[in-house]
Amino acid sequence: MKKNNNIHYAIDDFMIYCKQKDLRKKTISSYESTLRLFARYTEDNHNVNDIKSITQEICRDYISYTKDRGKYTFVFDQNTKYINMPENREDYGKKVSITTINNYIRNLKVFFNYCVEERVIKANPMDKIKQFKNNRKPKGQVTDEEFKRLLQNIDTTKYSEFRDYVVIQLIMDTGMRIGETLSLEVNNVDLDRRAILIPQDITKGRKDRYxxxxxTMSKLLRRWIQYKDRYVESDLLFSTKRNTRLEVNNFEKNFKKYCNRIGLKDTSAHGIRNNYARRFLMAGGSIYTLSRLLGHSSVTVTEKAYLDLSDEDIRKNYQQFSPLENMKR
Incomplete structure (x- = not known):
């Protein structure tokens, strides 16, 4: 077997390609973890490490195996099990979600397409393997009353809680991603035009957007900036009191704590952005405009993400646009 036919060398080349394309670290990490596990599976279960010997049947077997096994029960390096101790996780052994499986399928397709383009292999063994139909779980909605109670139970006399109080309302008012919001600097905010520039280096799509x-948010932002400047010297709009960037997972933990105070369940920090999108559409906003504001790569992505308006949402929205009622006005 030629050295460059080894699947691990092919994966190494692919990862260099991803790095050269300036993909985000999270995306690169997703590709690598998927591909290393796949390579480990082909070696252990089919005694195959030559990329030219990987067949559609092997790929299908891997997808079935992945779908049936429990979370964290299969790892690339067995030594990491003694370090990370995945069996101590609450979700260890639980069913792998269809969304995760579909991500694996997508990652493998991209990798083998790359190998075809580089003429390492002649055909993509993943070509005829389709993603699973995923019954989408409706996105959790927060009522006006719940949102008001949530804000009322945040202690704005504390620096960290006042900061989160502003972040929550800013995301609800703009639809920004949490990571984007927490990475903003004060100079990204145009207080006169009530606009925020999200620079390409912190957006998911690597494009500047406004x-x-x-x-109402303008008054709150001005108040926050004045307050922040009294306690920290930071270019960041929402720094910690130690003058460091607030990490997404820490904000999510804080948000969960605030929800627990009022018994609000099935709501995540990312759900604020979802609520923004639903409310924008319900107010008559166009899906094209929403797609631009959310920073989606296409309107199709937006349509797929927000197809779960409830019957009650549709009923309320219809009353604004009934042709017969509008004729009477």
Whole structure:
């Protein structure tokens, strides 16, 4: 077997290619973890490490195996099990979600397409393998009353809680991603035009984009900036009191704590962005405009993400646009 036919060498070349394309670290990590596990599976279960010997049947077997096994029960390096101790996780052994399986399928397709383009292999063994139909779980919605109670139970006399109080409302008013919001600097905010520039280095799509906020939010932002400047010297809009960037997972933990205070369940920090999108559409906003504001790569992505308006949402929205009622006006 030629050295460059070894699947691990092919994966190494692919990872260099991903790095050269300036993909985000999270995306690169997703590709690598998927591919290393796949390579380990082909070696252990089919005694195959020559990329030219990988068949559609082997790929199908791997997808079935992955679908049936429990979470964290299969790892690339067995030594890491003694370090990370995955069996201590609450979700150890639980069913792998269809979303995760579909991500694996997508990653493998991209990798083998690359190998075809580089003429390492002649055909993509993943070509005829389709993603699983995924019954989408409706996104959790927060009522006006729940949102008001959530804000009322945040202690704004504390620096960290006042900061989160502002972050929550800013995301609800703009639809920004949590990571984007927490990476903003003060100079990204145009207080006169009530606009925020999200620079390409912190957006998911690597493109600059603007979002806009309300008069109510403008007053709150001005108040926050004045307050922040009294306690920390940071270019970041929402720094910690130690003058460091607030990490997404820490904000998510804080948000869960606030929800627990009022018994609000099935709501995540990312759900604020989902609620923004639903409310934007319900107010008559166009899906094209929403797609631009959310920073989606296409309107199709937006349509797929927000197809779960409830019957009650549709009923309320219909009353604004009934042809017969509008004729009477």
């Amino acid at each position: 979002v806009f906020y309300s008069q």
